[in-house]
Amino acid sequence: MSFEPVIGLEVHVQLNTNSKMFCSCSGSYQEMEPNSLVCEVCLGLPGSLPSVNLEAVNSAIKLGLSLGCDISDVTKFDRKNYVYPDLMKGYQISQFDMPIATNGKINVENKSSEIKSLIRINRVHMEEDVAKLIHNELNDSVFMDLNRSGMPLLEVVTEPDFRSSEEAENYLIKLQSIVRYLGIGTANMEEGSFRCDANVSIREKGTEKLNEKVEIKNMNRIKAVARAIEYEILRQKKAVASGERIVQETRGWNDIESKSIPQRSKEDAHDYRYFPEPDIPAIKITAKFVNEIKEALPELPEDKQARYINDFNLSSYDAGILVSNQKKAKFFDQVLNSSTKLDGKYVANWINVDLNAISNAQKDDELEKMEISPDNFGKLIMLVKENKVNKNTAKDLLSEIYSTNEDAENISKSRGLQKMEDSNELSNIVENAIKSNQAAVNDYKNGKETAVRFLIGQVMKQSKGTANPNSAETEIIKQLKNE
Ligand code: ADP
Ligand code: MG
């Protein structure tokens, strides 16, 4: 029997609003003194009343629109009841049956097979975050930081539409870049601002029925989500092969040991006893309000990619790499704008191949250490285009000025790295090389053509790579024939 994986993802996106979801405490809680950003509302003290953060509602609408969702005319909050030490009130204010956005869709590309899959978004809803528990294994104690309590979250829930871990991974990368383009959050997984739970089941290929699923938690990198899904698919296939039944459960992923362990089963699954939050009236959202937000949306990665393919004739792959990182895409736009003599393909190649190699070497995926300005980068690659500097020389220069932004024109001139334009100078260097390498000259006279290669090497060395190797070859042969 051949099985196919069925995967659905739930992602919590933390918003970077000025204040928390239902109180006026600051929303910039990372790196703050623990328990310094609290008030009676986010501490859940009796008698305190929540009030909705309008900026968070705006962010929810932005994300909903960007995922092709319908924005609800009326949305409301609900209480989700459970007991856990990180939850101050004994319930979380979330959204149950009237979420702010529903029925979206997003295209996810599968690089290995070049297949595009349409992933349906079930909903985007608003909720508040819980406090952060820090377990201290040394003396079996727990610290609690309430700064995170009440931070605004958007939960994005997909339909079970993924058929591979690769699709899930690409979806997460795409969602992350949309959040960043919109500027509504950092979407940083390591710092906990972008958390993903993966639901996995398997079924016989060709069947439509959804089987019992397993929910996996605790992944703090996108790659870890992919690994956890792979592990789970394999675990379920093995279980079924040995006649076991898959039971619905929640498992926690341990990335260091590359395995998941059971956390809770269906028997103790929660009944959240949702009911409408009595302290927050339902919110009416007018079409005018939604339209204003829609009109102010930035160009999103997918549209940008289409524009790059269309306007600059880039491959979908190259355009995809450029838009995967907002800073990179902006840099590309700015370099192109810096000179009319540069074309999109040429700039894209320099960014995707050469700049990429340098940022990889410097472990700077997000280009945070990059200081070179788009103008200066444009200047450098113009020098190569106009045949004034060797490509290899320019690459070395780039890795040097990547983090200093020293002027490409000045540095290449002052170090004598620009190509020799003076033919007298070349002729002198060639003459010198011939004089001081008589053995090679004799080889040449005895019919060893490779001797010319050696002499070219000598000329390049003496000219610090500024000679044009083709002109050098012509000049060498000319002088050898005259000997
Ligand atoms: P729950 O009530 O257990 O949270 P939901 O129906 O709300 O379940 O779905 C939660 C997530 O699980 C969604 O992303 C959904 O697509 C996914 N999901 C639901 N059923 C399955 C299944 N059989 N296999 C894989 N994923 C599933
Ligand atoms: Mg769930």
Ligand code: ZN
């Ligand atoms: Zn507060």
